[in-house]
Amino acid sequence: MKIPDDLRYTEEHEWVRIEDDLAVVGITDYAQNELGDIVFIELPEVGDVVVATEAFGTIEAVKTVSDLYSPVSGTVEEVNEALTDSPDLVNKEPYSDGWMIKVKYTEIPENLLTAKEYRRMVT
Amino acid sequence: MPDSRLIPGNFLMRYTPHTAEDIRRMLEIIGVKSVDDLFDSIPRNVQETSSLELPHPLSEMEAAALIESLARENYDPASFVSFLGGGAYDHYLPAAVDQLVLRSEFYTSYTPYQAEISQGTLQAIYEYQSLISRLTMMDLANASGYDGASVTADAALMACAIKREREVILVSGTLNPAYRRVVETYNFGSGRAVKTVPAACGVTDLAALESLLDEKTACLIIGQPNFFGIVENTAELCRMAHDSGALAIVVCDPISLGILTPPGQAGADIAVGEGQPMGVPLSYGGPYLGFFATRDEFKRQLPGRLVGLTEDTQGRPGYVLTLQTREQHIRREKATSNICTNQSLIALAASIYLSLIGKEGLRQVAELCLEKAHYLAGRIAGLPGWRLAWPDEPFWHEFAVETPRPPAEVIERLIEKNFLAGIDLGRLDKGLEGKMLVAVTERRTKTEMDAFVESLASI
Numbered sequence: 001m002k003i004p005d006d007l008r009y010t011e012e013h014e015w016v017r018i019e020d021d022l023a024v025v026g027i028t029d030y031a032q033n034e035l036g037d038i039v040f041i042e043l044p045e046v047g048d049v050v051v052a053t054e055a056f057g058t059i060e061a062v063k064t065v066s067d068l069y070s071p072v073s074g075t076v077e078e079v080n081e082a083l084t085d086s087p088d089l090v091n092k093e094p095y096s097d098g099w100m101i102k103v104k105y106t107e108i109p110e111n112l113l114t115a116k117e118y119r120r121m122v123t
Numbered sequence: 124m125p126d127s128r129l130i131p132g133n134f135l136m137r138y139t140p141h142t143a144e145d146i147r148r149m150l151e152i153i154g155v156k157s158v159d160d161l162f163d164s165i166p167r168n169v170q171e172t173s174s175l176e177l178p179h180p181l182s183e184m185e186a187a188a189l190i191e192s193l194a195r196e197n198y199d200p201a202s203f204v205s206f207l208g209g210g211a212y213d214h215y216l217p218a219a220v221d222q223l224v225l226r227s228e229f230y231t232s233y234t235p236y237q238a239e240i241s242q243g244t245l246q247a248i249y250e251y252q253s254l255i256s257r258l259t260m261m262d263l264a265n266a267s268g269y270d271g272a273s274v275t276a277d278a279a280l281m282a283c284a285i286k287r288e289r290e291v292i293l294v295s296g297t298l299n300p301a302y303r304r305v306v307e308t309y310n311f312g313s314g315r316a317v318k319t320v321p322a323a324c325g326v327t328d329l330a331a332l333e334s335l336l337d338e339k340t341a342c343l344i345i346g347q348p349n350f351f352g353i354v355e356n357t358a359e360l361c362r363m364a365h366d367s368g369a370l371a372i373v374v375c376d377p378i379s380l381g382i383l384t385p386p387g388q389a390g391a392d393i394a395v396g397e398g399q400p401m402g403v404p405l406s407y408g409g410p411y412l413g414f415f416a417t418r419d420e421f422k423r424q425l426p427g428r429l430v431g432l433t434e435d436t437q438g439r440p441g442y443v444l445t446l447q448t449r450e451q452h453i454r455r456e457k458a459t460s461n462i463c464t465n466q467s468l469i470a471l472a473a474s475i476y477l478s479l480i481g482k483e484g485l486r487q488v489a490e491l492c493l494e495k496a497h498y499l500a501g502r503i504a505g506l507p508g509w510r511l512a513w514p515d516e517p518f519w520h521e522f523a524v525e526t527p528r529p530p531a532e533v534i535e536r537l538i539e540k541n542f543l544a545g546i547d548l549g550r551l552d553k554g555l556e557g558k559m560l561v562a563v564t565e566r567r568t569k570t571e572m573d574a575f576v577e578s579l580a581s582i
Contacts, residue, residue, distance in 0.1 A: 040423070040448075058457075065448040067457075 001122070002029040004095055008071065008108075009118035010053075015095065016071040016112065023072045023108065026099045027059065027090060030122045035061040038087045041068075043100055048076045052109045056101065059090070071112055074105035198543070200405045204571045205543040206499075208521045208562025209350070210271060210299050211399050211411070214378065214488070215566050220402040220475045229471055238444050245442035248467065249430040251474040258380050258477070259394040260387030261416035265427035266465035271397025272302045274413030275344060275374050276309035277426045277462070278393045281417075282342035282370040283315060284424050284459055289341035289369070290315045293332070295360075296322035297349035298374060300551045306344065315341070325351045325513035325523065327360060336367040342393075344372045347386065348379055351560065352496075352521025353513065361390030377401050377414065377473075379519050381489030386416075393417045402476025403469055412469040423449055426460040491565035492520035495572065499563050500524075502576045509579070512558050521562040523548060523555075530559040533582060540578045 007015045013031035017024045032038065040060040050056040055067040056076075080099050083089060090098035113121065141149075146158065155161060162170060181189065205213045224230065228243060238245060248266045255264035268274040279292045292310065294303045296319050307317045320343070321331045327345060336343070343364040347357050361371035372393045373386035378400045386394035398412030399405070417425055423446065431445030451458035480488060500522045504511050508527030526533050530547035537544040549556035563572070 042423075060448045063447070063453065065454050065457075 001033070002095065003115050003119050003122075005115045007095070007115060008112035009115070010069060010071045010112060011121065012067075012069040013122075014069055014071050016108075018105075018108070019102075021104055022077060023074065023103045023105045024099050025056075025071060025101050025103060026094055027068065028118070028122075029094045032091050032094045032098070035059065035064060035066070037062050038090050041083045041087045041090065041100065043068075043079050043083070044076050046076050046079055050074060050076060050101070050103055052107060068100065070103070072103055072105040072109070073107040074103040076101050077104045078102040197407065198538070200543065203538075203541055203543045204567070204575065205405075206545050206561045206563060206567070206575065207543045208352070209546045209560055210301065210397055211405055212378075212520075212562055212564050213405060213566055214400050214402075214564045216402055216404060217476065217479050219479060220472050223475050224468055224472050229468065239442070242442055244467065245430045245444070247471050247474065248428075248465070249432055249442050251470040252430060254474055254477050255414045255416050258377060258385065259375070259391075259414075259416045260385035261391070261394050262387075262419040263422055263425070263429070264414060264416035265425055265429050266467070267398070267470040268413035268415055268427055268462065269466060270409055270411040270413045271299070271374065271395070271399075272305040272413075274395040274415045275302045275372070276305045277413075277415065278372045278395045279306050279317075279342060279344060280309060281393065281421070281424050281426055281459075282372060285421060286341040286368075286370060289339050291337075291339045291341060292317045293320050293335055293340055293343045293369070294318070295320045295327040295332075295343070295345045295349065295355075297325065297327055297351060297353070297355065298344055298346045299350045302344075302346075302374065325349070325353045325516050326355055329356075329359070329363070332360070332363060336363060336369065338368065340364070340367055340369040342370040342372050344374065346374045347383065347389075348376060348519045348521065351513070351523050352518040352562070353516045354383065354519060357384065357386065357389035357391070361392075365390065376519075378485065378489050378492065381485035381487070382493065383489075383519070387418075392421065398466075398469065398473045401473035402479075403472055410466060410469050412466045412473055414470075414473075422446060424459045425449065427462045428460075428465050488565050489519075492563060495565065495567055496520045496522060496563035498569070499561065499567070499572045499576070502572065503561070503579065506576065506580050520564060521560060523558045523560050525557055526559050528582065530557065533559060533579070536582045537575075537578055542575055542578060544575075544579075 007017050009015050009028065013028045015026055015028050038059060038061050041057065043057045044050065050070040050073065052070055052073045054070060056070040057068040059066050059068055079101055200213060252264045252266060256262065268277060292306060292315060294306055294317060310317050318335060320335055321328045343360065345355055345360050348354050357373055364371040370392040371390060373391035375386055375394060375396045377396055377398060394416045396414055398414045403412060415427060428444060429446050431443050433441050433443055435441045447453055449458060449460045450463060451461050500511060503509050503524055510525050512523035512525050530549060534544045534547060545559045545561040548558040548560055
């Protein structure tokens with residue numbers, strides 16, 4: 001189970017990577033493994049406002065569905081369009097090609113988990 | 124005091140669940156003095172306090188005799204020549220439909236909890252969905268709902284789920300009024316408004332619609348043909364809905380699709396309707412069949428069950444319940460479908476009916492209805508004092524006439540002559556007094572229609 005050291009995490013299993021003024025958001029390797037084959041991802045549109053700890057979309061696997069929670073607050077700058085046709089990218093590459101949204105953030109909550117803390121939570 | 128029959132010991136059935144001691148202890152634990160106290164939150168004036176005065180128990184033989192005598196009070200459409208329509212129609216039922224649906228493999232049509240065990244049942248539903256998709260020219264159809272009214276209301280809810288920020292449902296004044304009432308009931312207390320688009324000359328008033336459509340409109344619901352049998356300009360109505368960003372819901376008659384433009388081609392986002400005309404006998408309130416079809420882009424908001432076709436590990440076809448993540452057993456309170464059942468047996472009857480008559484047969488049935496209805500309309504309009512309510516509007520198999528005597532009286536007098544003459548529209552809407560709705564299916568013969576006209580002339 002991969003938990004990259006340079007990312008921050010939420011208790012709901014999203015990861016966030018800060019790239020200058022953008023926050024890149026996805027779900028963790030642990031989360032994709034628990035969900036199983038992902039068949040559909042509903043994401044917000046560019047320009048939508050997301051709020052830290054609130055749902056920004058949903059993710060469907062064959063036998064379950066979950067909300068996706070935003071680790072940061074801000075405006076959606078970019079959406080990973082590739083996930084529309086290939087939601088399995090989240091299963092294959094959760095930390096790279098399987099990213100979901102890029103947010104021009106206004107706030108990064110202080111209580112996001114470090115890799116070490118997230119690892120403790122899921123093991 | 125509670126009903127004396129609820130007190131253990133007074134009750135004659137042996138499956139009384141609680142003893143007096145059980146009840147006393149439960150009341151003590153939750154801290155109320157009597158069972159009646161549990162109903163305190165219900166205002167006194169709406170509580171029924173007198174006893175129910177139920178009749179004495181009957182033996183099976185007595186009960187059968189009573190029910191048979193009550194049944195004889197009903198008019199059986201089969202013993203009349205019927206011109207009744209308004210949503211349910213006296214079409215011909217091929218004998219094979221009944222013969223096949225009564226087979227035991229189908230008659231117990233409920234899917235087990237592991238639905239995929241019943242491959243035959245799922246395949247039958249899949250075939251039904253395919254037939255409805257092709258008939259309506261929509262991308263996909265669900266496994267069916269209860270009836271035309273409930274699927275219309277479900278379609279409105281689905282449109283509101285898609286157009287989350289919009290809260291007005293526009294219903295054409297020419298939609299079946301019973302359907303409109305069910306839409307209103309489904310939305311009662313929801314915060315959404317159900318508004319009626321006025322009718323002008325028997326069709327949806329386009330100018331009134333234009334002024335009602337705005338950025339709050341979630342959807343427009345229209346009937347095709349409409350409740351008065353008139354063919355609406357569906358493509359124009361759908362375009363107007365879309366121009367304001369609303370969805371278009373078309374409630375259609377499945378047999379009419381043999382000759383009319385299918386809703387998918389006219390621009391409908393959701394097509395629904397009553398499936399009774401497809402091989403289902405007339406009965407009091409059903410069981411009937413609601414069909415429901417939509418575009419691929421809306422499949423995750425589609426209510427109801429959905430059967431899909433896939434392949435097993437050896438490449439053989441397999442039928443499965445699919446997109447179950449919409450449903451409440453998975454998505455819980457966020458479900459986009461709270462319907463975990465369907466009208467399987469009736470949907471099967473419709474599938475058998477469509478398969479038997481085929482594409483050409485459907486066109487013939489629709490054409491026969493059209494020709495016969497126009498023949499009868501012409502004959503009635505030729506009677507002194509009778510005229511078509513909206514003579515300039517195109518109609519299919521149903522039309523409204525203005526009667527020289529009150530419609531209720533005409534209908535009553537015609538029953539004596541063994542005809543069910545039609546529906547008194549004034550009963551449904553004050554503005555429609557003096558009008559009677561007459562339906563003609565392929566079953567009506569020229570002899571029957573001529574005799575009907577003669578009877579109308581003689582009253």
